[in-house]
Amino acid sequence: MSKVVSLQEAIQEVKDGDTLLFGGIVEDRRPVAAAIEIVRQRKKNLVLLGTCSQSGDILVGGGCVAAYRGCYTSNGAFGISPNIKRRAESGTIIIDDIGHLDVSIGLLALQAGVPFIASKTCIGTDILNPAYDNLSKVAEVAGNKEMLPNKKYVLMEDPFFDMGTVQLIPAIKLDVCICHVQMAGEEGTVRIDGSLAFDHYGALGANKVIVTAERIVPESYIRQEPNRNCIPCTSVDMVVEVPWGAHPGQVYNYYDMDIPFLQEYANSCSSQEGFDKWADTWIFGCKGHEDYLDKLGASRLEKLRALPPYGYVPRRKGGVK
Amino acid sequence: MTQQYAKISEYTPAEAMVVYAARFLANFDGKKGLIGTGLPLVATQLAKMIYSPNMVIFVETGQADANPKELAISIMDSRLTYGSSWQMGDPEGLYPLSRNEIDFGFIGGAQIDKYGNVNSTFIGGDYNKPLKRLAGTAGAVDIGVFAKTTVILMAHQKRRVCEFVDYLTTPGWMVKKWPEGTLVRREELGMRGGPGCFISSMGICKFDEGDKIMYLDRYFPGITPEDIKANTGFDIDVSRATEADPILVDEIRILREEIDPLNIYKMR
Numbered sequence: 001m002s003k004v005v006s007l008q009e010a011i012q013e014v015k016d017g018d019t020l021l022f023g024g025i026v027e028d029r030r031p032v033a034a035a036i037e038i039v040r041q042r043k044k045n046l047v048l049l050g051t052c053s054q055s056g057d058i059l060v061g062g063g064c065v066a067a068y069r070g071c072y073t074s075n076g077a078f079g080i081s082p083n084i085k086r087r088a089e090s091g092t093i094i095i096d097d098i099g100h101l102d103v104s105i106g107l108l109a110l111q112a113g114v115p116f117i118a119s120k121t122c123i124g125t126d127i128l129n130p131a132y133d134n135l136s137k138v139a140e141v142a143g144n145k146e147m148l149p150n151k152k153y154v155l156m157e158d159p160f161f162d163m164g165t166v167q168l169i170p171a172i173k174l175d176v177c178i179c180h181v182q183m184a185g186e187e188g189t190v191r192i193d194g195s196l197a198f199d200h201y202g203a204l205g206a207n208k209v210i211v212t213a214e215r216i217v218p219e220s221y222i223r224q225e226p227n228r229n230c231i232p233c234t235s236v237d238m239v240v241e242v243p244w245g246a247h248p249g250q251v252y253n254y255y256d257m258d259i260p261f262l263q264e265y266a267n268s269c270s271s272q273e274g275f276d277k278w279a280d281t282w283i284f285g286c287k288g289h290e291d292y293l294d295k296l297g298a299s300r301l302e303k304l305r306a307l308p309p310y311g312y313v314p315r316r317k318g319g320v321k
Numbered sequence: 322m323t324q325q326y327a328k329i330s331e332y333t334p335a336e337a338m339v340v341y342a343a344r345f346l347a348n349f350d351g352k353k354g355l356i357g358t359g360l361p362l363v364a365t366q367l368a369k370m371i372y373s374p375n376m377v378i379f380v381e382t383g384q385a386d387a388n389p390k391e392l393a394i395s396i397m398d399s400r401l402t403y404g405s406s407w408q409m410g411d412p413e414g415l416y417p418l419s420r421n422e423i424d425f426g427f428i429g430g431a432q433i434d435k436y437g438n439v440n441s442t443f444i445g446g447d448y449n450k451p452l453k454r455l456a457g458t459a460g461a462v463d464i465g466v467f468a469k470t471t472v473i474l475m476a477h478q479k480r481r482v483c484e485f486v487d488y489l490t491t492p493g494w495m496v497k498k499w500p501e502g503t504l505v506r507r508e509e510l511g512m513r514g515g516p517g518c519f520i521s522s523m524g525i526c527k528f529d530e531g532d533k534i535m536y537l538d539r540y541f542p543g544i545t546p547e548d549i550k551a552n553t554g555f556d557i558d559v560s561r562a563t564e565a566d567p568i569l570v571d572e573i574r575i576l577r578e579e580i581d582p583l584n585i586y587k588m589r
Contacts, residue, residue, distance in 0.1 A: 028397035077395060122466070
């Protein structure tokens with residue numbers, strides 16, 4: 001059965017107050033077009049999980065996020081994610097920091113269907129500081145309170161291998177997981193090139209999974225090599241074809257990052273007025289993703305197209321030595 | 322490479338920091354390192370080219386034995402994928418740490434204290450309304466907990482190199498035991514590893530075998546131990562320090578021409 005829908009239809013399934021994980025990391029293979037559509041549809045009180053970088057920060061700027069719980073609030077080389085930085089510094093967003101392995105293990109627990117997993121991930125650090133524990137505030141704003149655990153963590157002595165104090169890390173439960181990938185079959189089978197980030201964990205456990213893909217191919221084609229596939233069709237609810245859907249970020253084997261665009265975003269969004277102006281151009285000034293691409297222009301996009309065999313645009317003409 | 326020395330005026334403090342870090346990584350030729358984002362990626366790329374070609378690079382977005390042909394600018398950069406032995410996702414990128422496979426972690430940060438604790442979360446004000454919100458943990462907490470040793474790279478300024486971090490992101494030698502937050506030696510919590518070396522824009526600091534407090538080991542040419550004392554937020558022991566070997570013309574040339582020809586990292 002085909003699960004192909006339009007981007008607008010897919011994003012209508014995201015509900016106010018949902019806990020949400022975006023696939024990809026930093027500015028790489030992020031569902032930016034989906035994030036833009038969420039802002040366009042003016043969703044509210046979302047709980048952003050995992051990281052807040054290129055796609056998540058657009059939601060924060062667009063006023064869609066009430067709380068963030070994760071391990072990274074930066075756009076890497078382009079600076080701290082400007083919208084969440086501003087909101088954090090004005091005390092107008094709830095932040096609950098956890099570690100990178102905490103996110104991995106929390107999503108592993110989700111994928112495995114278990115309530116928690118023990119590790120030493122944040123022992124000794126301020127991640128475990130009760131004064132900085134904002135989990136209950138996050139749960140307060142979430143639409144479905146039962147998606148958040150009752151406690152941030154529990155410490156106990158390892159009863160099996162005498163590893164000393166370990167931390168019980170609860171599952172990270174997702175209402176929605178949105179991934180942008182290179183290729184999907186029309187029934188939802190997903191193939192990812194390059195880093196899988198958390199996509200292969202989040203998509204297996206989320207209640208609702210939306211996949212935007214550079215290309216939708218016949219399901220029979222993607223099933224010729226099942227071992228190459230990363231998310232099964234059985235876990236995916238909706239598939240949308242969104243070429244250049246992670247612009248201005250990278251998609252391995254498809255395109256490289258649009259550095260001037262990322263710099264412009266970083267510079268523009270240091271104030272809310274700056275973000276609003278950016279949004280007037282790139283979100284509300286476009287009817288949809290096709291309009292966004294037309295505004296960028298074909299020649300700009302062509303320069304970003306990845307070169308085989310590297311999967312990116314080598315900085316030196318003629319490829320890398 | 323020729324042994325011709327560069328003049329101090331021929332490189333910037335950021336370039337010096339990266340070159341000395343690359344030299345330090347010669348200690349890890351043939352070892353496995355998990356490399357964080359930012360200048361550690363640059364120093365690693367330089368080290369791999371001239372000092373530790375057999376260093377094995379792991380990245381937290383799931384690359385095993387990454388061999389980037391050109392400098393990555395993002396921690397999930399496509400440049401880290403091409404040529405790696407194995408490409409999975411973030412969990413598989415981090416599990417080598419918790420499996421105790423990683424010989425050294427290499428990170429930057431915004432603040433380091435005398436026990437080698439690093440802060441990359443917020444500076445000043447309150448957690449819920451910080452003066453400056455930063456990147457958060459990323460892999461920095463995991464590296465600090467699990468790597469057999471940690472190398473830290475950061476510009477040397479009084480507000481950055483301090484008595485105690487505003488927020489303890491990466492655990493050093495004296496860490497917090499919860500729920501009270503009592504300061505204890507990391508071994509007391511069953512933690513292995515710990516910070517081995519802090520390379521700054523002015524010198525190289527290590528940690529005393531006994532009390533685990535940071536001391537100055539080397540100062541860079543053109544910098545005096547007094548300069549470092551004046552730019553450190555606690556009374557740092559400089560009595561054991563000697564001057565570092567000068568930077569080579571070729572090290573700067575390779576850094577500028579081969580590693581970052583477009584000056585993406587704005588080191589110059």
